[in-house]
Each structure stands twice: as C-alpha cells, then as structure tokens.
Amino acid sequence: MDSRIYGGSPTILFFVLLVSATGVRSALPKNLVSRSTLPSSGSGQINSNSVLVALLDSHYTELAELVEKALLLQNLEDAVGRHNVTIFAPRNEALERDLDPEFKRFLLEPRNLKSLQTLILFHVIPSRISSDSWPISESARHRTLAADHVHLSGGSAAKQVDIAAVVYPDAVIRPDGVIHGIERLLVPRSVQEDFNRRRTLAPAPAPGPGSGKHWFDGESQVKDFIQTLLLYGGYNELADILVNLTSLATEMGHLVSEGYVLTVLAPNDEAMAKLTADQLSEPGAPEQIVYYHLIPEYQTEESMYNAVRRFGKVRYDTLRLPHKVVAREADGSVKFGQGQGSAYLFDPDIYTDGRISVQGIDAVLFPPEEETPAAVAPAAVRNTVKAAKPRRGKLFELGCQMLGALGQRARFTSCQ
Numbered sequence: 001m002d003s004r005i006y007g008g009s010p011t012i013l014f015f016v017l018l019v020s021a022t023g024v025r026s027a028l029p030k031n032l033v034s035r036s037t038l039p040s041s042g043s044g045q046i047n048s049n050s051v052l053v054a055l056l057d058s059h060y061t062e063l064a065e066l067v068e069k070a071l072l073l074q075n076l077e078d079a080v081g082r083h084n085v086t087i088f089a090p091r092n093e094a095l096e097r098d099l100d101p102e103f104k105r106f107l108l109e110p111r112n113l114k115s116l117q118t119l120i121l122f123h124v125i126p127s128r129i130s131s132d133s134w135p136i137s138e139s140a141r142h143r144t145l146a147a148d149h150v151h152l153s154g155g156s157a158a159k160q161v162d163i164a165a166v167v168y169p170d171a172v173i174r175p176d177g178v179i180h181g182i183e184r185l186l187v188p189r190s191v192q193e194d195f196n197r198r199r200t201l202a203p204a205p206a207p208g209p210g211s212g213k214h215w216f217d218g219e220s221q222v223k224d225f226i227q228t229l230l231l232y233g234g235y236n237e238l239a240d241i242l243v244n245l246t247s248l249a250t251e252m253g254h255l256v257s258e259g260y261v262l263t264v265l266a267p268n269d270e271a272m273a274k275l276t277a278d279q280l281s282e283p284g285a286p287e288q289i290v291y292y293h294l295i296p297e298y299q300t301e302e303s304m305y306n307a308v309r310r311f312g313k314v315r316y317d318t319l320r321l322p323h324k325v326v327a328r329e330a331d332g333s334v335k336f337g338q339g340q341g342s343a344y345l346f347d348p349d350i351y352t353d354g355r356i357s358v359q360g361i362d363a364v365l366f367p368p369e370e371e372t373p374a375a376v377a378p379a380a381v382r383n384t385v386k387a388a389k390p391r392r393g394k395l396f397e398l399g400c401q402m403l404g405a406l407g408q409r410a411r412f413t414s415c416q
Contacts, residue, residue: 001385051177052080055087058172058179062095063123069108070116070220078147083086084128085177088150090185099185111228111351115191119141121146122188127230133171134159144323148188162186198353218256222249225351225358229266232350235360237272241286248290256355261298263357265325265336267364268346275364291320292365301348304334323367337365 047053053072067073079085090183095104107116124145128151139153150162161182168181226242226249231233250264280286295316302390308329315324321381327336334345347360362394 009249047176049174050074050080051085051087051172051174054172054174055089055179058089058180060089060094060181061090063120064105066095066116067120070113070120072117075121076143077237079126080176083126085145086125087177087179087183088123088125088164088166088186089171089179090123090182091167094184096180103195105349106198109222109228109349109351110231111344112170112194112198115194115230116149118146118188122186122191125150128178129307129373130173131159131180132395134169137190143161146188148190150186160174178310217404218258219250219253221256221356222253223354225264225356229358230350232347232360234268234270234347235266235350236267236285238266238290241290246287246290247256248287252294260296261355261357263295263297263299263359265295265343265357265365266347266350266360267293267343268360268362271343271361271363288320289366290317292323292325292367293361294319295325299357299359300352300357301334301345301359304345304359308334316407320367325365336361337363338368341366397409404413 021055030317047374056066058064065289067076076085076302090130106112107119110356122144125142126143127144129142134155136155139151140149141149152159154160158245159169159179159180163343164182166180167183170178170179215266226239229239254260275289279289295318297316299316304314304327308327313326313328315326318325325336326338327334330344336343336345341363343361343363343365346362349357350360351358
C-alpha cells in the first residue's frame with residue numbers, strides 16, 4: 001500500500017506547515033530572529049546621516065578629536081544604535097585656548113584615559129532634547145552616558161547646561177540625535193577630583209637609605225609607569241629590560257618607597273634596536289645603560305626646558321655614579337649628551353605623577369668617557385677589541401637563549 005500523501009485536507013496541511021514553521025523559528029538563534037526588527041541599513045555600519053557622523057564632520061573639531069583619542073567611537077555607535085542622543089559640543093576655542101594647559105595635558109596622558117572618557121561621555125545624554133523641548137520653568141536633571149547628571153535650565157531665554165551657556169541650540173539635527181553648541185567644557189566632579197589628586201602630589205623629602213621608613217607604594221607606582229609605557233607604544237624594549245631582563249623595576253620601586261623621586265630618560269624602541277651585542281655582552285651592561293638614564297630628581301619637560309633656556313647647559317646627576325648627563329637647548333627642545341651620542345627629548349611627559357617622571361628620547365645615551373676611546377683608538381687596537389670574544393654573563397646567556405627561541409640567534413656573532 002502506497003503511504004505517500006498526494007493530497008489531503010487543507011486544514012491538516014495548514015496545521016502541518018504551521019508546526020514546521022514554529023519549529024524552524026524556535027531553532028534559529030535569538031539574535032538572528034530579532035535582527036529584522038533592528039533599524040539598520042544592512043551594512044552593519046552606522047548610518048551616514050547619523051548625528052555621530054555629523055559630529056565628526058562638523059566644525060566642532062576639537063571635541064571630535066578628543067572623542068577619537070578617548071577611543072569612544074564604538075561606544076557612541078552602540079549608544080546611537082540603541083536610542084537617540086543629545087550631544088553638548090563645546091566651542092573649539094573653549095578646548096583650544098581657554099582650557100587650562102595643565103588640565104589638558106592631564107587629559108591627554110595615556111594613564112588618564114578613563115578620566116578623558118568620563119569627560120566626553122558627560123557631554124552626551126541618551127535621549128533627544130531639542131530646543132523646543134527644553135525645560136521652561138524649572139531646571140531638569142538628566143543622566144549622562146558618564147552615569148552622572150547635568151541640569152538643563154533657562155527655557156526659551158538663555159538656555160544653560162550646568163554652568164555652560166548654550167550658544168548654538170540645535171546646531172546639528174539628525175534623525176537619531178541633536179547637537180547643541182555650548183560655550184565651555186563641562187567637567188564632572190570625578191574628573192576634577194582626579195586632576196586635583198594628581199596636581200597636588202609633590203615630591204616627598206627623601207628620608208635617606210636604610211631608614212626603614214616606607215612612605216609610598218613604590219612598587220605600584222613603578223608598575224603604573226611601565227604599564228603606561230606599554231600603553232603609549234614604542235617603548236616595549238625598555239619595559240622588557242626593566243621587568244624581564246633585570247631587577248631594575250624592583251630596585252626603582254624600593255627607591256620610590258623610601259621617598260626618592262626619579263626622572264627616567266626613556267629611549268624608544270628604534271633607539272634600543274641600535275644597541276649591539278658587544279654593548280650588551282658584559283655582565284651588568286643593561287643595568288649600567290639604564291642607570292645612566294635615571295636622574296634622581298623630579299623633572300618635567302617644562303622644568304628641563306626652562307632650565308636649559310636660562311642656564312644654557314645643565315648637568316644632571318645620574319644613578320650611574322659618578323657620571324652626569326648634560327642637557328642643553330637645541331631646535332626648541334631639550335638635547336641630552338654630546339656629539340653623535342646625543343638624544344632629543346622626543347615624547348615629553350609620558351608619565352608624571354609627582355614622584356616618577358618619564359621623558360621619551362630618541363637615542364641611547366652613554367657617558368662621554370666611553371665614547372672617546374673608541375673614537376681615537378688605533379685601528380690595530382680596535383681590531384683586537386673587536387676580535388676578542390666577550391665574556392658571557394648570566395644575563396647575556398639568557399638574552400642569547402631568548403634570541404634562539406625567536407630564531408634570531410644567528411644574527412648576533414657574540415651568541416655563537
């Protein structure tokens with residue numbers, strides 16, 4: 001008997017199709033089922049008519065630049081995808097000329113990224129508030145994307161956001177939001193408190209070695225500045241030497257805990273790559289190189305530049321006793337060392353917390369005494385020194401092993 005169905009009741013057929021469709025739908029991923037309900041252009045990207053795109057293309061260039069530096073584009077895209085937004089955009093002059101230079105420098109330091117993000121999100125409300133829906137009689141309190149609140153007041157007369165006047169209401173209107181131009185930057189209390197804590201940190205008096213008094217958590221501060229080096233980019237080699245190849249990070253932490261202050265002249269990766277195997281072959285060579293880049297004073301780019309402008313040439317003590325490093329003004333910047341072994345202050349104030357200051361330079365510095373003999377040595381002496389096989393220390397052996405693991409050992413004759 002043939003069991004295939006060639007026809008049948010329409011009611012039964014409809015029931016079968018309904019059950020099948022329900023089963024297929026329940027088997028689909030939830031995000032696939034709900035995707036059709038999302039307002040999307042189908043490209044997976046934000047609409048070109050979005051208020052966020054309008055902000056980036058508007059004349060509020062200073063705010064747009066801060067949004068990019070704060071790495072907030074994805075966060076704002078997500079916010080615009082969920083709901084309308086209202087953005088309060090400060091005038092360019094408010095960020096370019098009127099802002100306290102010290103506060104702006106604080107915001108742009110990599111270690112203060114969280115404060116910068118909070119500041120930007122404090123200017124965004126996750127709802128649409130156009131000028132015609134502005135509160136008239138009493139001020140209204142609105143939650144921002146920074147999880148803090150701003151107060152809108154003024155009504156049809158002089159509109160205000162907290163203490164900032166709205167100078168261009170409805171400056172940009174888009175289907176998913178609106179931008180109001182305001183006269184000044186809005187600073188949430190949490191960011192102001194972070195800035196005040198950083199600013200009031202002062203170098204502490206050194207109680208002297210062996211006093212047994214630990215004033216600060218030096219280990220955490222050293223870890224913080226090394227993390228900042230990695231986040232800043234271009235200083236991975238120095239960070240690796242401090243943490244992995246030597247115990248210098250621990251030593252620096254002990255010094256800071258005792259109350260000492262340090263300025264680190266940090267050669268960038270390009271400069272560190274020029275070091276030869278011979279320069280690193282002797283036991284303790286990496287430590288001695290780094291010691292010459294540690295100044296037992298707290299100096300910023302501004303303080304060093306002012307000093308060389310005033311005195312012409314300044315000699316700073318280093319932790320590689322008794323050697324000093326010479327600084328002078330050159331090309332509107334600070335230049336360390338002399339002759340071919342000199343280095344420019346390349347990345348100023350990478351890290352400054354009142355006790356540790358990190359200044360990026362574009363070359364590795366050596367004491368002048370170490371450069372002179374090589375320059376005047378007879379050819380025979382130079383050849384003899386070059387031919388001599390360097391004595392290997394434990395640190396150098398470790399370096400060769402690491403090079404071998406990376407397949408680079410053959411590039412360095414000293415590792416053969």
